[in-house]
Amino acid sequence: MKFFRVISFWKKTRANFVALFFFNFIAAFSFARAQENGDWKIVEPGWRYEFPRDHSPHADFKTEWWYFTGNLRDEKSGREFGYQLTWFREGILPLGERDSALSRFVVRDLKFAHFTISDLRADEFFFSQRISRGAFGEAGFGAAPGKIAWIENWQLFFSENGTDGAKNGVSKINASDENRALDLQLVPEKPPVIHGENGVSQKAEGAGHASCYYSFTRLRTSGTLSLRGANFAVRGESWFDHEWATNQLAPDQAGWNWFSIQLSDQSELMLYQMRKRDGSSDPNSSGTFIFPNGESAHLTREDFELTPLAWWKSAATGGRYPLRWRLRIARLALDLEIATPLEKQELALESLAYWEGAIRVSGTRENRAVSGHGYMELTGYTAALPGLRAPEKR
Numbered sequence: 504m505k506f507f508r509v510i511s512f513w514k515k516t517r518a519n520f521v522a523l524f525f526f527n528f529i530a531a532f533s534f535a536r537a538q539e540n541g542d543w544k545i546v547e548p549g550w551r552y553e554f555p556r557d558h559s560p561h562a563d564f565k566t567e568w569w570y571f572t573g574n575l576r577d578e579k580s581g582r583e584f585g586y587q588l589t590w591f592r593e594g595i596l597p598l599g600e601r602d603s604a605l606s607r608f609v610v611r612d613l614k615f616a617h618f619t620i621s622d623l624r625a626d627e628f629f630f631s632q633r634i635s636r637g638a639f640g641e642a643g644f645g646a647a648p649g650k651i652a653w654i655e656n657w658q659l660f661f662s663e664n665g666t667d668g669a670k671n672g673v674s675k676i677n678a679s680d681e682n683r684a685l686d687l688q689l690v691p692e693k694p695p696v697i698h699g700e701n702g703v704s705q706k707a708e709g710a711g712h713a714s715c716y717y718s719f720t721r722l723r724t725s726g727t728l729s730l731r732g733a734n735f736a737v738r739g740e741s742w743f744d745h746e747w748a749t750n751q752l753a754p755d756q757a758g759w760n761w762f763s764i765q766l767s768d769q770s771e772l773m774l775y776q777m778r779k780r781d782g783s784s785d786p787n788s789s790g791t792f793i794f795p796n797g798e799s800a801h802l803t804r805e806d807f808e809l810t811p812l813a814w815w816k817s818a819a820t821g822g823r824y825p826l827r828w829r830l831r832i833a834r835l836a837l838d839l840e841i842a843t844p845l846e847k848q849e850l851a852l853e854s855l856a857y858w859e860g861a862i863r864v865s866g867t868r869e870n871r872a873v874s875g876h877g878y879m880e881l882t883g884y885t886a887a888l889p890g891l892r893a894p895e896k897r
Contacts (some may be wrong), residue, residue: 523681524745535857543749545711549586550702551715554695558647558661560744561715562612564769565594569652571658571676571689571726572878573741574861584728584737585621585861585878588678589650589734590614590643590659592644614642616654618678620685620730621861623844628860629730631680633657641783660849670840679729687726691719694795698789699771702799704746705776705787712787714748719871720771720793722764740765743784755779758857758883760809760825762841764864766875769795772832772837774802776809778883792835811838819851822885824858830866839866843879856885863882 529868544563544584561567570589576582593613599852613636622628633654635642642654647661662674677686695717704716722741727734742763764772774790790802790834812824841864848860864875 512568516605529655537729545749546703546713546715546747546751547710548549548701548703550715552695552697552715555647556718557715557805558651560592560651561747562594564715564747566751567592567747568745570744570746571659571723571741572859572861573687573739574766574876574878575724575728575737575739576739577728577735579736582735583623583844584730584735585619585623585845587617587619587878588657588659588676588685589618590616590644590654590657594654594820612637612644614644614652614654616652617850617859618656618657618680618685619848619850619859620683620728620849621845622730623861626845626847628845628848629683632678632850632852652716682731684729685726686728687737687741689719689724691742691882692721692723693719693771693793694799696720696773696791696799698791698801705789706748706751707756707787708728709753709783711749712751712753714746714751716744716746718745718763718773718791719743720773721769722767729826732850736858737857737897740876742771755781756883761832761880761882762862762863762877764841764875764877765840766864766868766873768868768871768873770868772877774807774809790877792837802832806834813842815846817849817851817885819849820856822849822856822858824849824881824884825857826879836869837866838868839864839873841879857882860883 507524517706525848568591570587575584575586582630595613596611614637615632617632619630635654637643639661644652650658651661652659653718659673675688700717701742702715705713720742722743724741725738757778759775759777761775771793772790776788777785779785786804786814788804790807792802793800806829810829812829813827814823818822826843826846829841830841841862843860843862845860849858859880862877862879864877865875
């Protein structure tokens, strides 16, 4: 689960501020035109996934993201890290309006990305954001196999066959910013998993309130991580989500709680709980359980019980986030407690704030002890969610 329409960015210099103001004006104007025309495709049942084709952008849909998270360990010291690296595409001009004669300064897609590193031993969290119109090729999206998404030196590469001959392989991601950097090779240990039913992941009631959504749920990861001048040779496990949609949320929804979990018995779990503005859980909440052999089972809202146990309040935004949970799935004989080794993993950006961070898991499955790790995302706890929402009727 990812999201957001971001139109603001930090202002480092006066020149950057002037350029950003001009860019925001153009983006806002183009976005208003796109909303009026409303000729974006919506996700409907029956999507037929093909790889590597579907690793590529889906420009007929308004919103899309390529999202990586992972838990890494330094091979020498055992020092533990979490990371997030995500590229977002927010469509501004529908395909029908993208005349090749238009100026390169006309915003066709808003391109932005988020990069975080969690230093779990030092209890430190680092995050940054980049945003670009990509007028001169400094940011953009490409077709698989090859370079799929980039903003300057934040880059995602897919190969038709990954290293070690893995099919549908994710090959490389890298990013560097100020005093931190990441350069990773990723190899899928299981084939991609399709979430939802009949090719779509329903997020709210009604036609079109859905996304196309698939994941690589266990990526063997190796590479380098740099932080404040120190370099670490790291290994671990990552998770990859790719999702595209148009207006998948409903006006009465506030946000979601999302979990990706990799268990010690080689099973995985993706779960999202959609939250309404009145605090209730939306019936369209769901998930996917992936068995050790790669087979998967769809989970409905009735299949799981998710209970918050402890909360943390952000000094930066005032948001109050549930950071410890009890999760029970009776049909799987699964009983887990979810917690985080680092409470302060909130991305407090100018235009929005959300909590995204590394988690640890312990409990039982089929009466056998299991442990695990993963990532959790909590949105809509500081303000109404600014992206992916269908306009309210007037």
